[in-house]
Amino acid sequence: MKIESMTEAMFAQAVALAQNGKMKSTIHCGGNEVLIQNMDNTILIRFKSMQVFDTHFSFFANDYESSKIRLDGSQIVFVSHVGSLRRLKVCAAPKSTFDDIKKSWVNHVPDKKHFVIITKNMIDLLDENLSHVEVSKCEGESVNLIQRDIYSGARIEVGKTNTGKSLIDLDDPELHFDPVGIRTVDFQALFSVTESLNLYFQDGKNWLYFEDNSGRMGGIIATCIYDELGYIGREEE
Secondary structure (H helix, E strand, O other), X not given: OEOOHHHHHHHXXXXXXXXXXXXXXXXXXXXXXXXEEOOOOOEEEEEEEEEEEEEEEEEXXXXXXXXXXXXXXXXXXXXXXXXXXXXXXXXXXXXXXXXXXXXXXXXXXXXXXXXXXXXXXXXOOOOOOOOEEEEEXXXXXXXXXXXXXXXXXOEEEEEOOOOOOOOXXXXXXXXXXXEEEEEHHHHHHOOOOOOEEEEEOXXXXXXXXXXXXXXXXXXXXXXXOOXXXXXXXXXOX
């Protein structure tokens, strides 16, 4: 099987997500879908792929080594050639399957009525050394991103202005919600392949839905209560 370049770009999204030792993001392919789940199940991304996969298969993102692959039972083999030499990388597949992850995706039905726009240049202004970002929107205002350093008391705020060509007027004026927390590294990773995302607040749920302008990339991201509150509450697996 030959993996096309556009599909490889989708795989790169998985590598951008946080990895931690043996805990790695997983990639699941089937039909015209590429599903990506991060190491601790706080992010699930779905890509609509131009490449169609006749057989379902899954692998760990960090194992990906070559666009030429073949399936061998419960293993996936990456095949590469250097001159007259051939190199095989034989890897065990994750325990979760495409069907498992697709079931999780289907079970999260988003409300797509109201959204705010988050752009990559907003994310670039965040401090990657601060663990979490608060996302909020007051009534009649634009979306606001806040990071807090609980040790020094410093605070970073990122919001849109009315000057120049701004997206402030595109944020849904009917939507307003109290702060929700997202891990900074998770938030940053979502923008490795896109310049902006529509972020849909889910009333009464501890996850958000996001989608890019093309409609080819969508997903869910768990929110949390963190830091000075002394605990983290996440979306269940």
